[in-house]
Amino acid sequence: MTVQRTGRSELLLFAGRSHPALAHEVAAQLGTSLVETRAIDFANGEIYVRYQQSVRGADCFVLQSHTAPINNAIMEQLIMVDALKRASARSITVVAPFYGYARQDRKHSGREPISARLMADLFKAAGADRILTLDLHADQIQGFFDGPVDHLSAMPVLADHISEQYAREKLTVVSPDAGRVRVADAWGERLGAPLAIVHKRRDKDVAHRVSAHEVVGEVRGRVCVLVDDMVDTGGTICAAADALFDQGAEEVIVAATHGVLSGPAAERLTASKVTEFVFTDTLPVPAALGQERVTVRSVAPLIAGAIRAIHRQDSVTYFLADQ
Template identity: 40%
Template sequence: MEICLFAGNANVPLAQAVAERLGVGLGNALVRRFADGELHVQIRETVRGRDVYLLQPTSPPVDEHILELLFLADACRRAGASRVTAVVPYFGYARHDRRASGREPVGARLVADLFRTAGLSRVVAVDLHSAALEGFFSVPLEHLSAAPLLLEAARPWVSERSVIVAPDLGAAKLADRHARLLRLPVAVVHKTRLSGEDVSVHAITGDVRGRSPLLVDDMISTGGTIEAAVNALLSAGCAPDIAVVATHALFVGPAMIQLPALPVLRFLVTNSVAAAAACPALPIELVRLEGLLAEAIRLLHDGRSLEALLAHAAAASPPR
């Protein structure tokens, strides 16, 4: 059974890099819009009896990229693919994992159900906003972690004066994991979200005075949380050499106005979404995911364990 890799329009360069690592050509698929906005997908090569992988982060515009992935999955299933796996480096709607006010949908669960309906056999994701999302999927979910790659890239400029900082309580577990692996202290910024873009900080737990903060989070969206955390850390007397580490760099809304104005020396992010590679105004250091994703695909295709690549294994890895 041969490997076949297709991509939607969300991050074609990443898909091409993964295909190159696998030693296969990127599959020939047409993914375009009609004049009325309707999506048209056509698989232009045989997939009958093949092991198909669809690489598509569901990054902004989220709904368009989700629908592309669903159409690709349905087309491959109907064309006789033996197995169809979605490789989703960034999973949109991961923050919609519960109802905040009672009269809201649980968007993450609905998207998970759509994945099953489209005929996907398995989903591979990287650094989900919440590990609890695995319980939403009725098909197997492989939750990979980019933490080892990010930590290895950060190690050369981390010193004994560094401090790992969670920009909010939601990132506290992630910050604690990084702190243990790097043998550094940890601090947590306590915030209140005023709107989708505005954040207010009311306290910092942990000592940051005179220390070099390393802010860690799973994603950077509008930049509001990072901006509020940086300003609070500076007010608390931290050293001016601040760095930010995040897996997913969405950079939406006012991010490109807020973030360049901050005294941040470097943003260490992955190429899980295409936006990360298109921000010349920011001091970005890009950590590439194609090796991780290609290895996961290779192991799945061969029926071997992904244990060493999974998020829970990264959390338990001993410090070097």
């Protein structure tokens, strides 16, 4: 097997079974191969993992995106980390392009868990030294893990696509709610575009129903780029797009890092008037969506570059600054 070496250790890349296409692309970007791994499910659903080569003294990177069924993907990655710890790996980095349970980052009412913190505790207990992830739902999750967290942004990947396909002078970057304004502002700076905000309210009596009422900013006759970290059921983003069209937007483009796309998402996205949905490949895009209005940009070069920097003990911050 071809590996990258330094004077101290070798780089070994491992992958769970949740997103093999992304794993193989990251390996290709690194000029290496995935470590051969035997992973099976017992009849009762328990997961068994064994690596087919020695990992002693190696810098090990365990790539697993938390796809559906999400609990299986997380448990498999935890077991993979535990196996590496018990096999005397020099260092273990959890590579989670999509970090599960990130939306549960605080208590909104009594008797609720903070599941994002529990996730960090589980990876630490399993033996992880470091976490590498993309576009967390909330930045404070980085503080939940007792060790380094490299938080990558897919904005350069997505924004470059937008600037290549649409005239910059017509663009307006739109935040779908007040919570994403800072992210939208960074997009606006990169694209040289003005900013608008959609004010939304959720229907407390009906699950997954979102009503978007007010647009702050000038969108009439503009090509609006709705930016978010994820699209799950599509309720928020489709309601925001409708509000923009109601205010005279010429076109609406949706750009999001994580295409979770669960439940009624396929139906909602298909029925919407959005010109294009742009996602990255942190998660597999369901085949039900087709490819007519869906563009998927790869984050494999971004992940591979960060892995290479970590292994060489270079600055990940400097690497990101070049993106």
